[in-house]
Every structure is written in C-alpha cells, then in structure tokens.
Amino acid sequence: MTTRIGLVGAGFIGGRHADSLAAQDGVAVVGVADPRADRAAAVAGRVGARAYAGWADLLDAEDLDALYVCVPPHGHGAVEEAAIGLGLALFVEKPLATDLATAERLAARIGDAGLLTSVGYHWRYLDTVETARGLLAETPARMVLAAWLDKAPGVDWWARQKQSGGQTVEQATHLFDVARMLVGEVSGGSAVGSRSPEGPGDILDVCTAALRFESGAVGSFSSSCLLPRGTRIGIELVAPGLGLELTEHQLVVSDRDGRRTVDRQVDPIAAEDRAFVAAVRGADDDVRAPYAEALRTHRLVTAVAAAAAGNGTVQLPATIGAQR
Template sequence: MTGRLKVGVIGLGFFGSRHARVFHDHPASELIAVADVDAARVAETVRATGAKGLADYRALLALPGLQAVSICLPDRLHEEAAIAAAQAGMAILLEKPLAHTAEAARRIVAAVEQSGGCLMIGHILRFDTRYVQVFNAASPENLGQPIHLRAKRNATRSVAQRLGASSSILFYMGVHDVDAMQWIGRSKITKVYAQKREALGAGNEDALYAVINFENGAIGSLDYSWAWPDGLMNGFRSAFEIVGTRSAAALDVSDQGLSFVTDAGTIGGDTHLWPEINGRIAGGLADEIGHFVTATLAGTPYRQHYREAFDAIPVLDALAESARSGQPVPVLR
C-alpha cells in the first residue's frame, strides 16, 4: 500500500476512543471515520479528530477508500463485526480477545482466510517493554526448562460494574495472561483447574484462580480479581514470573514508580500502557497501533500471527468450564 493508511475505528468506549486518537496522531495513518451506537461518544471523537462520525459500523465499512479498521466493540460483538470487516476487504486490528468462544474465533479466522485479508489481535503485552524483556530472558538457552509460571491481573470493582455481562474476567483481563503464559513459556496450556467467586453482583466474576498444566511439563497459576475497591493505586496490579532449571525472570506492575500526593491521599500514574505524554498517547498502545500501521502499509507480517492469538481462546473456554463445573478440564484445540 502507498500513502497513509486510511483507517476507521468501530466502538468508541474506554479503549476505542484511545485507538482513534492514536490513529489520528500517527504520521502514517489517516483516521477517516469512526462509528458507535452512542451518539455522544461519536460527537466527542469527531470533535477531537475531525473524522467522519457514524452510528452504523456497516456504513463505515462501505466507505470508499477505507483500507483498515480497528474493532473496539464489547467482546461478545467481535465476531459479527470482524467477519463483516473481513468480507469488506479491510486489514483488521481486532481488540483482544479474538472472540468470546473458540467457535466464534474459528469463524473469524475462516472469514479472514477466505477474504485473503490481514488480521492482528490487540495483545498489548507483546508491546509492553517489561513483558517483552521477560520473554527475551526466558529463551531456552537462558532459562533451561520452565518449571513454574505465575500470572496475576487484579483490577477494581468499577471496571466489572461498567462492563457488566458484556464481558467476563477471562475475556477482558484473563486473555492477556493466558497469551503471555503460552508466549513466554514457549508451550501450550493443556489442562486447567479453576475456581471462581461471585459476591459483588456486577454480572460477571469477582475473582477466578486457576492451576494450569503445560505441554512441556511446567505448572502454573493464574490469579484474577475484579473485586478491589476503587482506591487501588493505578487501578490494577499485575505480575508475571517464570522459573526455569537455569534462571528465572519476574515483573511486578503493582507500583509503576510514579505517584502524585495530595492531602486527600496518593494516586499512581501510568508509565507504560497508554500514558499521555506531550499531548499524545504513548506507551504500549501507541507502539502496537504504530506496528499495525507500518506492517499493514509494508505488507510485512504482524509481530504475532493471529493463529497464535487464537491459541488463548480454547484455554479461556476450558477455564470457564472448569470454574463452572469445579473439575479439571482439558484444553480442546
């Protein structure tokens, strides 16, 4: 492709509004249009970017000259929009999770492969400076054989309340760590044993813990919570550890090393994900979208193939089934 990439953004909530700003600011992309059923959100992004605003994403997909779309709809709506975008011949940046079930993910992949199009999944940890360094440190030459892995992602109860039944702790947060575990551990998860707790009435899980097994013999644990009070510094805590026969690597994002203190208390800041720096969104989200733009224009492969992103979805299905049944569940691929 030549010239700037002509992009549309579908869904302008918490994340889509940020995608729109990054595409608008990137020198190699042109934000042509945005779509959301919420007219106020459309008006706000149109004001900020000058893009064309629409209510119906199918009208956006029909715009002449549009080359790519970013889909930032609630998880359960990814399938319909991604298939429509593939059929319209768009290069697609689809927010994680690829889909809310393995069956839906398979239908998206089939539509993309039928149309010969491009698909990248928004697995932001692949662009996070900390997770990428743990991946590098966990190379087989450095680490030896993985023995155990641990991932934690905890956030506040207001996130769960905002999303309600439109998402789940596994789709919205869990997919990040399941993808990271298989990527950094260089092995697929084969079996899971999960338990969940629902006490706050948000319409989704308050917490889910799991023990997991990998193809290469490693064991691991997942620790997810949406139950923290809203005063949690930075709004979330995440951690990742991998311990091997020769070495180990670990990260902890509970404290990002930045705090703002007033008489009312202390709040944290975002140093890595999507901080606003000199009037622009920077960090992992800007790097991820920049990679999508330049790789799509150049026709080069995306950092993660969508088939690898797909591998997380059957694990989420197994985790959900195990949490429901109270039994260990094999991952069916």
C-alpha cells in the first residue's frame, strides 16, 4: 500500500524532505502547504503533489498517514495540535519551537496520544556518528569543543529573536544534540552572548557556553553568524588516547595509529526519512529522535540561550533527562 504524506512548509528543508520521500518506493507526497504560493507550487510540482495555501486546507482535503512539519520555529504549535487531534504520525523539523513552553505542551499531548514521532536531528543518522560512538564506548570523552561559525541564513525570520529563538536554538542545536548522544546529559554551566551593531536582526550574534556533563566531561560550545561563509561547523571530542573531529560530512580520527579521515557514506536526511516511513508502516523502528528525546535537547538549548541573554547561569529544568 502507498504511504500518503502531507508536507507543511516548502522552504529549503521542506523541499529536501519532499524530494527524499518521493524517491522512496511506495511513498506519495500528496499535498504541500505553504503560505507562499510559489514555493508550494514549486515543491508540489516536483513530487506530483497538490499545492495548498495553508496546513488547515491540506488536512481537510487529504487522507494522510503522516504529516511533515517543516515550518520556521515560530510556526510550531497549532499545526502539531491539529495533527495530534487527527492521530497522525508526525515528523517535526528542529527546533521544536522558539520557546520551551510550546514544546513541553506538545510533548505532553503527543505522549498522551501515543503517537509515532520523529524530529529532524539528522546528524544522528550519520554513519560517522555511529563510528564515533563505537570508538567512545571503551574510551569515553572527557572534553567537547563545538563550534558553529557561519553566516546568517538569508530568510528574514532567522535573525529575529521571537521568530527563530536565536542561533543556539535554531542552528547550533545540532551540536548540542550530538554531544548529548555521544557524551551524555549536561548537569550545568554558564553562557555569555553579545550583539554587535553589525549583527543581523536582534539576535545574539556571538555566544559561547561552558558546560559540565553528568559524566564529569566538560565542553565549550561557541556560535556566531557574523562571517561571510561557514568556516567551522562541527564538534571535537577528546578522550584518553583518542581525538575525534566530526562534521556533517566527515570524521577525523586521531589515535595511537595516526590520523585518518572517514567520509560519510550515507545521506542523513534520506536515512531519517526512510526510518520514519518504515516506522509508519510498522516495518521497523529506527527512529533516533522521537519528540520526547528531542525535547531533552530543546530544554538544554533554551536554557543555554536564556543564560547567554541573561545572568549567565545555565539553569536546566529538573526534567532535562526525564523520559515521557
């Protein structure tokens, strides 16, 4: 049987998911909703779907097995609420929201409904991340050095605090998520940030955090959107006799045998889409970031962002590591 999927949000990441899904056998993207008619029509045309002006029209018109929510951070909330009411399996692009309260509310409703969910932390599907996890299993990391030093994306909402949540929440969240996956939960720390006159919008354009993990490992996480292009986007891990440098494209391993580079062999977005569709069909369950797991990362990044904009102390919710 054909798995029928609706897509809300026809921007860059929504288009990547649409193309990935359309390439799978037995999957049909049947509707694409976006308030910009040109974008909805362009993505819908590529995958043989119908274009809709809004998600409510899409949900009213189509019989769906699952819904992809690929909206800007401030767009989360109402569309997920409607999908939960319909009992639809949900794929939600990160971040979960600009704030924590919206994500907590949705997580509670999803948990009560028992819905299948997946969140777009696609770095979790990198084969190089699996390699790194295997290497760290016997030699746990003692230090994490993460940086997202880049330019500001060209979309108008990104540099507006109320619409994106800032760079830590919207972009560097991938690094915090991978650190949680490879090192464990964070117990506390501090963060500082600043905004220069040259910075875009009203977000902090430089931010750095010093964190301690429950394992005793320590880490620093720095981000900036002031550069003309991406110069350093990745995470380094230091363990006894082992150094790892991980980006979205490759892993560099330094150990007693020397230094070697391992290029990724999989498209992580295609991999996460295949895993989600398989779970929707009940054929397999390799969903690596269900909503409850992604919520733990969102709790962390919102705490870091609040500290950087406030008194500097990262105050983690008591539920930071709690399962729902």
